[in-house]
Amino acid sequence: ERDYALDRDCKTLSRHVLEQLHSFSPDAQDLSALMNRIGLAGKLIARRLSRAGLMEGVLGFTGDVNVQGESVKKMDIYANEVFISVFKQSGLVCRLASEEMEDPYYIPENCPVGRYTLLYDPIDGSSNVDININVGSIFSIRQQEGDDSDETARDLLQNGHKQIAAGYILYGPSTMLVYSIGRGVHAFTLDPSLGEFILSNENIQTPTHGPVYSVNEGNFWQWEEPLRDYIRYVHRHEGYTARYGGAMVGDFHRILFQGGVFLYPGTVKKPEGKLRLLYESAPMAFLIEQAGGRASTGTQDILDVVPDKLHARTPLVIGSTEDVTLVESFIQDRA
Ligand code: AHG
Ligand code: MN
Ligand code: MN
Ligand code: MN
16 A cells, blocks of 8 residues: 555655646646745754854844844854845845844845745744744745846835735644645645654644733733733633743744634834834734634724835734634723
8 A cells, every 4th residue: 555654755845836836837836835945044044053052152142232122142143144145056046134134135146037025934933932932933935026126125015915925934843834825825844854844734724712812921010901901801711821031932833723813912112013014023923814714903904004115114913713703802992
């Protein structure tokens, strides 16, 4: 009888993308190759993380502050460079926009043939790196519109429906890559002995409700009152459990599979919140909607938000439909 394990091990990431696009669309080969390069970046970052404690120059801070005003980790920079190196040789991507770079990085030799832009958060959850708790990388792929000859990348300031593909890599007990090109959400697990991401979950659908609420309650007194009322509600009602890991990718991954809601609300002082739209909230919103869930600022669908600048931030409420809608009901009652 057929060796099931052999068939499974042949369901690699690049193969899966071609199947998704039925191999005929002109983008199929490009997107398959592009996703493969993302996988290579993930393997390089996973390898570095797995040895972080044993090598010089991996843990700790660089001493610099990035455009976000955050103290930069050495791993932030290494991972940022990995994506640039991987795509420099790819011929597919001619612009990279990252949390760690004020302006996009251009690869002129890839243009105009390379027509994709990669937007990414090279290490999500940097605060976890030095204590060996899971971190992630988040990516979003858009099509460059026009030639961006003045290198202002204004065409990136469009809503999240413009995304062609989105996903993340979760560096956990196993390294997983989760992606969607608009035909469902699929998860792959890295088999280090093969160096391949093998399909482990296809067409993931998030439950319409789940027990988890994921938020940093340390900010409770900085929130607007409706958010405090929502938290008081979940404190009073049976069936909720709090999980917050400090890396959105890990908290999101739990909710994708088990349901629930992740929130990063705005505060009175910073009503726009902390998370960046173009390479954190919008790719995650793309995924959760493909998985049957929702993503909102609290008053507007994340995918409808048009950023005014590359590093624009928005509040985020994301996860199971019922749970996101419940949070919105507290906010909109007061509106
Ligand atoms: P990053 O490490 O890419 O800057 O993102 C960290 C984000 C997100 O991953 C996480 O959920 C959130 O910041 C944690 O913020 P707080 O420590 O303020 O809760
Ligand atoms: Mn950061
Ligand atoms: Mn992040
Ligand atoms: Mn980051």
